[in-house]
Amino acid sequence: MMLKKVIAQAAVACAGMMLAGAALAAQPTAAKPETVSGGRYGPVTVTKPSGPLRGFVVLFSRERGWGAADQQAADALAKAGAMTVGVDSERYAANLAAKQETCHHLDGDAEAVSHQLERLAQSARYYTPIVAGVGQGGAIAKQILSMAPENTIAGVVSVQPAAKLDARFKPCPPDPTIVRRAMPGFVETAAAGDTAKLVSLVTSHLHDTSSSDELDVSDLPLVELPAKGGSDRLAIVISGDGGWRDLDKTIAEALQRDGVSVVGIDSLRYFWSEKPPAQVSRDLARVMRTYMARWHANRVALVGYSFGADVMPFAYNRLPADLRDRVAVMSLLGFAPAADFQIRVTGWLGMPASDKAMKVAPEIAKVPPSLVQCFYGAEEQDTMCPALANTGADVIKTGATITSATTTSRSRRRFSARSASRWRRVERRRPLRGGRGACGSSDGRPAGRPFSRFPFRLRRGVLPRRRRSRIALIEAGKPVELPPRGGEIGIGTQHRA
Incomplete structure (x- = not known):
């Protein structure tokens, strides 16, 4: 008995030494500066x-x-x-x-x-x-x-x-x-x-790489804007490649003021590494199920601006059928003929899509036209919106831009009427199955107004006048110098001329 005890103690001590040695060996080190x-x-x-x-x-x-x-x-x-x-x-x-x-x-x-x-x-x-x-x-x-x-x-x-x-x-x-x-x-x-x-x-503020809960959405770069007093309507906004700022943020805040709860997906962070369309759709499904249950919403609008608009049809087409049935409207702004699934410097510079970009025409053709709204500006050239005319989609041409202060009354009426109709149709459907709660009917929360306005510029690649500093970017080891030019997006930062 005594021998067994001694052996056990030795084994424990030896194991402790081995674990300590392993911990020391696994301790992170810094590379040479x-x-x-x-x-x-x-x-x-x-x-x-x-x-x-x-x-x-x-x-x-x-x-x-x-x-x-x-x-x-x-x-x-x-x-x-x-x-x-x-x-x-x-x-x-x-x-x-x-x-x-x-x-x-x-x-x-x-x-x-x-x-x-x-x-x-x-x-x-x-x-x-x-x-x-x-x-x-x-x-x-x-x-x-x-x-x-x-x-x-x-x-x-x-x-x-x-x-x-x-x-x-x-x-x-x-x-x-x-x-x-x-x-x-x-x-x-x-x-x-x-x-x-x-x-x-x-x-204390560094990311904890050891925590990963696949049952929630904590791994996704989301921005939450719940409507005051609650709402049975949810808008999911995928931002442009500059990230969640300026136009995307303004769109979301306007929807929130109109009584629509909003979840924003920050494209700069989410698409920093390449995401295949199937993964984008799975993550969108997670966001839909989570927030429809959490905020008691049963009707969803999918909104994409620029980069976010380009990827949206791919994500929608790969959603499970029960989630596709919850989508009331898909609004695309600055919608281009090709979609990249990774943030690239060339995109920040307003250059054409990369060789890896996927054509959006086959994907948008699979989306029911009655769902689609496509906004574009008169000065916009790299846009898919005109190709959707006479298909049943709602194609809205504005002036050169749409600002937060003004939108054309025609655009506002068409958007509001179409959205209200779609909201009502979705509301009559059966409850959603498979989520984390009953999401199929309103629980008495105020429905609010239908979408009524979109405060943003439409010209692809152009932001409101912000600051621009002469800075160098490097991709594949090659420096790119950005000269000051008022108003145009360059590298994802805000600029002023």
Whole structure:
């Protein structure tokens, strides 16, 4: 008996040593730092994790430039799973001072470098950048978040921020056309601390790669906009390739005000890696079932803008029959003849679809024409909408653009009438089966008004006037310089001429 006990104790001790050794062997490490071009940042120091990527951090140095303490923080963040871009704050300020600009949009530089380096790293998903720093670097990080539109910067970590931002940064005043209810990301500040404090605060916001629940939609980049007071109508909006911002966000908020609950799918993040049409449809089905049950909706509108419009027919045609029956209307805006299923730099530049793009004509032909609304502008050329005329689809031609302030009364009447009719027809159908709750009938919640307006521009590839900074992108190792041109989308960031 004593021998068995000794053997058991030895086995336990040995197993413990083996597990400890395995844990040490599996501990993430940081790859050797490398220096690459960072656009207006100048040369930046990139430190990558050797294991799974959990996030992307733009780390700004202290006042005197990139030093040993900054690299120590970058190494620690990389070991925690963050690709870390080290920016020499002094060099960045000098580069900006040399430019003939009245003010500088600092947030676009951080977002652009995240697009560039995550694409080169062939990341399976897109991580919105966290900006961080100590001292002057902390002040820069706070300034960036204060300027950033929603869904562009994940958050800020600022340790012992400098009391005053270096005057050479000359941040631009807030854009009066952007209304924000709060900061567009988390804010972590510490009045005292050092490298360890910064690393601790950043690490708490990195993605947890160990958690994956296939029964919910937490793995999808969704934006929830439930209607006030509830609604039995649900709109699922797939954004353009710039992500959930500007037009897509404005469309969704207008629908929400009209009493329609909205779930937005951020294309920039969802299609960062290639998704086959079948997977897109499966994920759309998950979103439909989840939110129809959660918000007690029984009628669904599928809305796609630009990139999102192009992929929508593929997703709809592969839905289960019971979910297709729940779709009241499919509205396509900026609908092109070919669909890409991965975000590409060429798309941001307004260039033609890639060689991998799939023709949409065979797919839209399978969609019942009575479901389809196709909006396009008079100046739009790369559009499928005219081809749908005389098919039974609702094809609406507007002026050059549709803005949030004005829409043609004809377009508004047609959209509202068609939507109301489709809502009523779907409402009479049998309850949906297979979801997480009864979704087939209204539970007394207010139905609200039918869709009445779409506040957005229609010209494909054109955004409202935002900021544009001269920044370089790299795809397949080739830099692309973007000259300032007012009003046109370039790389997925907002711009101002």
